[in-house]
Amino acid sequence: MKSERETMHSTFQPFNSSSLEGRVKQFLRKMGSGVRVSKYKAPGFAGTFRNSFKGIRLALKSERNIRIHFVTAVLVMVSGVVLKFSPAEFSLVLIAIALVIIAEMVNSAIEFSLDAIFHNRYSKLVGMAKDIAAGAVMVATFISIAIGILLFGSKIMSLI
Numbered sequence: 001m002k003s004e005r006e007t008m009h010s011t012f013q014p015f016n017s018s019s020l021e022g023r024v025k026q027f028l029r030k031m032g033s034g035v036r037v038s039k040y041k042a043p044g045f046a047g048t049f050r051n052s053f054k055g056i057r058l059a060l061k062s063e064r065n066i067r068i069h070f071v072t073a074v075l076v077m078v079s080g081v082v083l084k085f086s087p088a089e090f091s092l093v094l095i096a097i098a099l100v101i102i103a104e105m106v107n108s109a110i111e112f113s114l115d116a117i118f119h120n121r122y123s124k125l126v127g128m129a130k131d132i133a134a135g136a137v138m139v140a141t142f143i144s145i146a147i148g149i150l151l152f153g154s155k156i157m158s159l160i
Helices: 004-011 020-032 044-062 064-082 087-118 124-159
Strands: none
Touching: 044 064, 044 087, 064 087, 064 124, 087 124
């Protein structure tokens, strides 16, 4: 007798199989019958926070650029406090920081996913996807730098 996992794997044959439509119908029947498709248990409300913090820890441990962004973010926030930013100015700084860190984390997730799928083999399309994701980080960084120049520049000029 086949286990649930073996049944699921034997159901999803490569696309050269004759009946993709039949496989989709069988998959939908299984979904309706209460058979779990995922091998992972639903984490619940507290588990989602645990998983989120685990993701942040993994990003910080594995990606040097994210660590650089986090350190820079702390320095920028401390500078904002020292320069007595208004709540609106501080909000803009936080949005800029979030933009860069989110872009960097999505970039890392895309890179890890593509490396896992393609087993670190070279592919021109994978390279293009990674370059586009890295470009998104660069755009986010440039926009954040521009926001920083506007906010910090005006504060520093008023001190002079």
